[in-house]
Amino acid sequence: MSQQSLTVPAPGQAAGRGRRLLEIAGAAAIAATYIFLVLTQPADIASGPVSFSALVALGGFLLGAVLLIVAVLPVLPTSTLVLIPVALVLNVVLGQLMGTTGLPFYFDSIGTVLIAVLAGPATGAATGALSSIVWSFFNPTVLPFAAGAALIGFLAGLAARGGLFRRFYLAPVAGFVTGVLAGVVSAPIAAFVFGGTSGLGTGAIVSAFRAMGDTLLAAITKQALISDPMDKAIVFAIAALLVYALPRRTTFQFPFVRRYRVLAGNAPVAAPAPSKA
Amino acid sequence: MRARLHPLTALTAAGSVAVITVAADSWLLSLAVACAAGVLSVRAGVAGRVLPAAAVILAPLCLSLLMLHGLFFPEGHTVLAQWGPARVTTEGLGFALDLASRTAACVMVFLLFSFTVNVPDLVSALEARRVPAQFGFVLASTLTLLPAIAARLDRIRQAQESRGLVLRGGLLSRLGAVRLQMVPLVLALVDDAGNRAQALDARGFGIGGPRTSYRDVADPPAQRRFRAVALLLAAVAVALRLAASWPAAGLS
Numbered sequence: 001m002s003q004q005s006l007t008v009p010a011p012g013q014a015a016g017r018g019r020r021l022l023e024i025a026g027a028a029a030i031a032a033t034y035i036f037l038v039l040t041q042p043a044d045i046a047s048g049p050v051s052f053s054a055l056v057a058l059g060g061f062l063l064g065a066v067l068l069i070v071a072v073l074p075v076l077p078t079s080t081l082v083l084i085p086v087a088l089v090l091n092v093v094l095g096q097l098m099g100t101t102g103l104p105f106y107f108d109s110i111g112t113v114l115i116a117v118l119a120g121p122a123t124g125a126a127t128g129a130l131s132s133i134v135w136s137f138f139n140p141t142v143l144p145f146a147a148g149a150a151l152i153g154f155l156a157g158l159a160a161r162g163g164l165f166r167r168f169y170l171a172p173v174a175g176f177v178t179g180v181l182a183g184v185v186s187a188p189i190a191a192f193v194f195g196g197t198s199g200l201g202t203g204a205i206v207s208a209f210r211a212m213g214d215t216l217l218a219a220i221t222k223q224a225l226i227s228d229p230m231d232k233a234i235v236f237a238i239a240a241l242l243v244y245a246l247p248r249r250t251t252f253q254f255p256f257v258r259r260y261r262v263l264a265g266n267a268p269v270a271a272p273a274p275s276k277a
Numbered sequence: 278m279r280a281r282l283h284p285l286t287a288l289t290a291a292g293s294v295a296v297i298t299v300a301a302d303s304w305l306l307s308l309a310v311a312c313a314a315g316v317l318s319v320r321a322g323v324a325g326r327v328l329p330a331a332a333v334i335l336a337p338l339c340l341s342l343l344m345l346h347g348l349f350f351p352e353g354h355t356v357l358a359q360w361g362p363a364r365v366t367t368e369g370l371g372f373a374l375d376l377a378s379r380t381a382a383c384v385m386v387f388l389l390f391s392f393t394v395n396v397p398d399l400v401s402a403l404e405a406r407r408v409p410a411q412f413g414f415v416l417a418s419t420l421t422l423l424p425a426i427a428a429r430l431d432r433i434r435q436a437q438e439s440r441g442l443v444l445r446g447g448l449l450s451r452l453g454a455v456r457l458q459m460v461p462l463v464l465a466l467v468d469d470a471g472n473r474a475q476a477l478d479a480r481g482f483g484i485g486g487p488r489t490s491y492r493d494v495a496d497p498p499a500q501r502r503f504r505a506v507a508l509l510l511a512a513v514a515v516a517l518r519l520a521a522s523w524p525a526a527g528l529s
């Protein structure tokens with residue numbers, strides 16, 4: 001009886017395949033939009049078609065982010081789902097708290113990375129995209145970067161699955177690589193939707209590349225390659241610090257952490273106790 | 278009067294206006310939209326929150342754009358002034374004006390929406406449109422959690438200060454102070470979330486299927502027609518822009 005049920009397709013299997021297709025479609029939409037934007041970038045931005053690129057960038061990236069959310073959100077267990085608002089709040093509050101230290105970074109993805117380490121790549125991607133959508137209630141300029149935020153969450157989850165958070169010195173390395181990719185994907189948004197970056201410091205770096213005659217997209221991509229990897233390396237290190245500062249009882253309650261042995265050390269000995277109670 | 282606007286009508290209006298503004302690509306229209314949103318926010322009585330929020334977002338962006346395109350715009354031809362590598366060009370200033378006014382219009386319109394919308398109404402309207410219930414939970418939960426977090430962070434800081442935390446000195450001691458506040462905050466939030474998950478599961482939150490709602494948001498037919506027209510206009514604007522710019526973009 002029980003052996004038979006292993007071979008009979010479960011009713012949820014078709015739905016699961018549909019969701020996997022949605023996830024792939026979301027990722028494909030983001031990748032295709034990026035490639036299209038780079039191939040068709042207007043050679044002369046002064047002559048006008050930047051509005052066209054802005055519409056394509058907004059449409060393609062938002063479609064990808066929404067597809068990812070639709071694919072992932074309904075199948076999340078409640079214990080993971082309730083963490084997403086916490087992650088969003090952490091993104092905002094910790095971002096502001098780090099601002100008081102006077103360091104020139106933005107640190108607006110600490111919550112996303114933390115959730116991705118605890119709950120996996122798919123949850124991380126959905127958290128990143130949702131974070132941008134909810135945050136846009138206070139700051140609408142965050143909304144177009146939803147695809148980049150989803151990519152950060154996804155890559156952080158992959159790094160955790162690959163065991164990069166088991167050694168503390170590997171976490172910033174994973175953050176550095178994530179920053180390179182996320183910066184490159186977000187650059188067209190900054191270039192075509194906003195025409196630049198919103199900080200004076202980053203604006204100065206873009207200006208320097210522009211003065212050397214780069215196109216706007218090239219200048220902003222180079223600026224992102226300077227700022228983002230450093231920022232994400234620090235964010236991943238902070239997330240690793242936070243995960244290890246949390247008690248084992250809390251971190252090991254996540255199936256993702258137990259299954260892929262995300263963190264160094266063994267599960268707490270008291271773990272089987274709740275099943276008896 | 279504004280309270281009777283269906284949340285989706287307001288959202289559709291904001292989204293359509295933003296899309297049409299981006300597609301139109303005219304700084305005059307952008308400035309007009311931004312001003313109109315400002316006037317509407319005064320009439321709705323939320324100008325005191327919308328305008329400062331917009332200023333905090335837009336001021337650094339506009340300054341950055343002005344510096345970037347005003348001084349360095351290699352594509353510009355009409356040079357107004359020149360200092361070494363920096364050239365002030367008409368095209369650069371025009372480009373900065375275009376993009377700054379466009380972003381200002383979109384930011385103002387969306388802030389007007391988010392500061393006037395009734396979040397419980399929006400959540401129940403979204404659920405009635407079969408948006409996953411989880412999305413409504415995340416949205417409403419985050420918006421109510423944020424003020425509570427600020428109060429909790431304040432309590433943690435007070436507790437740590439009473440134990441000898443001093444917020445001064447060099448970078449390392451500041452970072453140490455941040456760690457002393459962050460770890461209790463994150464721990465408490467994750468712990469709270471665990472409790473909330475159990476409470477939600479006990480009430481059948483994780484189970485799929487149809488849901489009923491005590492909150493019924495009136496959706497008059499006139500507003501439905503308005504939404505259809507607004508979406509149609511936005512689609513037409515996008516189609517016109519794509520048709521007008523496609524060959525130019527494809528050739529380059």
